[in-house]
Every structure is written in C-alpha cells, then in structure tokens.
Amino acid sequence: MSRHHVRITVNGVAREDEVEARLLLVHYLREVRGLTGTHVGCDTSNCGACTVMLDGQTVKSCSVFAVAADGCEVLTVEGLAVDGQLSPVQQGFQECHGLQCGYCTPGMVISATGLLLENPDPGDTAIREGIEGNLCRCTGYEMIVDSVRWAAEHGGAGAVATGTRGR
Numbered sequence: 001m002s003r004h005h006v007r008i009t010v011n012g013v014a015r016e017d018e019v020e021a022r023l024l025l026v027h028y029l030r031e032v033r034g035l036t037g038t039h040v041g042c043d044t045s046n047c048g049a050c051t052v053m054l055d056g057q058t059v060k061s062c063s064v065f066a067v068a069a070d071g072c073e074v075l076t077v078e079g080l081a082v083d084g085q086l087s088p089v090q091q092g093f094q095e096c097h098g099l100q101c102g103y104c105t106p107g108m109v110i111s112a113t114g115l116l117l118e119n120p121d122p123g124d125t126a127i128r129e130g131i132e133g134n135l136c137r138c139t140g141y142e143m144i145v146d147s148v149r150w151a152a153e154h155g156g157a158g159a160v161a162t163g164t165r166g167r
Helices: 025-032 088-095 105-118 124-130 142-153
Strands: 003-010 013-020 051-054 057-060 073-075
Touching: 003 025, 013 025, 025 051, 051 105, 057 105, 088 105, 088 142, 105 124, 105 142, 124 142
Parallel strands: 003 073
Antiparallel strands: 003 013, 051 057, 051 073
16 A cells, blocks of 8 residues: 655644555544544545544545645644633533534534634524534534524634634
8 A cells, every 4th residue: 555744734733644545534633643533424424523624624534535635734623722721612512502422513613613714703594504514413403503603602713713723
C-alpha cells in the first residue's frame, strides 16, 4: 500500500505523519491523532457524526482522504473549548439539553458552529437547514434547534469566529 507524508494542523497543532493513501480523515483523526470526539457513523456521509471543519468549511470526514487534507487546518469538537471553557455552541447543547445518547452531538456541534460562522443570527428555519446533513435518532431536533438558538444569543461561534482558538 502506498504511504504519503502529510502535514495537517488539527485544533491548532501541526504535525507530520505518514499515512496510507486510502486512510480516511475520520480514521486519521481517531487512530493517528487520538481524537475520538469525531465519530464514525455510517461511513457513507449520510449521518454527519463525522463532521469536522476543514479550512473553515464543514465536511464529513468519512468522505475525505487524509492525504487530501495535507497542508490544511482541521477543527474537531475537541478544539472548540478554549482554556477549559466550552464554546457557546457546546454550552448551548448543555444548557438546552440538545443531546441524549450523544452519538451525533460532535457532528451537530461542528455543523452548528459552521452555521453560526456564516449566519450569526439564524432563525429556526436556517438552523434546521444548517444541521440538515446530521441525523439524530434520539432528540426529535427541537432541543438541538433550541441549543443553536441559545448559542447564537450567547456568543455564536465563539473563539472560532474571533480567531483566538488554540492561542
């Protein structure tokens, strides 16, 4: 199997690794970098549990090869908190009970963060559209929408928007 050197900055930490050409970004994050917050769900890009931000855009990391992320910045759910403080989106999910089993939560939180970066004051319809690529089997989505609305009212995308994450 062919192997390639990649330099990927994850949550503000740059590192070089040698990876197989076929290694998916989700597996790179979990197995090589040890960041298990990004979940493997369906492996078909339908569920959104593996959603991360790649150079500022939300992507489903089960559909991106790690070699394609060479030279890029990746933000995972672990990178949202700053100095032990939850991001507004993470705090919104806590305050509004936007999770139950928690499996979809990392992808939902990243998708909501991406939405709030693009639209700091979304209405409920925009929130639903912003998370539509993420499936949840537990909550019925109402509390997730409430969580994103809460985050929009309490700091939006937080440190990701201000560029202070990881500093």
